[in-house]
Amino acid sequence: MSGFKTRELPSDAFVLYIDAYHCDIKEKNKIRKASVYVVLGIDLQGNKDIFGFYTFFSSENKADWIKVFNDLIDRGLKRIMLIVSDDFPGISKAIETLFPFTDHQLCLVHLQRNVRNQMDKEDSQVFNKELKNIKENSLDYEDGLEKLDDLCSRFKSKYPSFIKHIQSNKERYLCFLKISRKSKKTHIHNKSS
Template sequence: MDTRIRFTAKEDLYNKAKELKTKELPSDMFSLFIDAYHTQIKDEETNRIKKAVIYNIVGIDMEGRKSLVSYYIYFGSESKEDWLQILNDLIKRGLKRVMIIVSDDFPGLSHAIKNLFPQTDHQLCFLHMQRNIKKNMSKQDAKQFYEELTLIKRIEDYEKAVMKFEELCKGYEKKYPAYIKGLLNKKDNYFNYKKYPEAVRKYIYTTNVVENINSRIELIRANTGGYFQSIKTAEVAIYVTVSRIEKNKWKEPLPLVKSALYELKQMFVKKFYGQTQFS
């Protein structure tokens, strides 16, 4: 009896997990946060443990509520094809307009966003950019660059912040040509969050919200033998993790986002309909 109860409970969780990634989506969202979590999952067809990628997508809707919009699991490594499939699936399920998408600098994602959500701002995770400075510069140069970047981050105006960032980068261009070229090519994407009301900027300059989910899933993986026993097991882990967060921390709209909703909705209408006020 106990075994049957446990099996039924697990099947119920799995069915709810499947519903989560097939449910109809709202047509309009304030923001999406996308991250790729690399793990290992046992392939039931071959009975082999394989590399896999779990893509979790968290959203904030136009009322300031946060939720897991969807998740996707693919065997292998992250690819451009994955991103196109993911964004197309979101569109198929009803999503039409997103003000800003926040992600790390994943190959192929920027291209997919430009093609499928051409009016959407793409914010690259500012914290990841900061962390990568140490990996690409000498200790002394990284310290100086980081200090200057911290001052630029305090600038309120988007265009001024981008201009100052460009000036900072060009000061290191001869010494680190490849690295600096990459930063300059994406300079706008690191500061898109500054286009938005000050109250909401803390939520949309980093992918921390979805990385937090990934770290919790990673803990489950580590405690169950170092890999997920099947895709089904991984999906249940995702559902259990997120449902707990949604019932607690995400139960109510984010206060600061809620306080800026009127301004955000005005921005939304202007961005997607070319108007400055509601009709």
């Protein structure tokens, strides 16, 4: 197991999916609250791999995420196009500090779940259907932002606080559209070369 945790990582990654799992761990006949931080990476060739998992006997926090990111850097990871996470406070600042050229994508699955929790059933179904359409059919990042603004404006009067929260994070909900466009341009350029 120690070889897995110390092995060298690729210097470049397309995306990291990061999350913390909260659980109880039995240690020396005592149950302790823990957070297990998991990092799933996809390299530039599209290969998936667990880059690391880390156990901390504390609640999820920014300081521990910084330790995780520093370990990834120490093991060779230098550049990442996109990091996908939930909206945990502090992750954005940790990413900006250690990976300043990396886009931070907020997880759309978490957003859809929050929509179901914050809106009534009929509204949440409409909103999530439109959100899926934005994800799959936006021409580019700017088009996606415009469509998300239009969608939010339809529900703003009924759910003002929740919609304000979505709009304050809209760029991070749609970061992947910037990369999709870059990838398409790279693919076209490579074909014409």
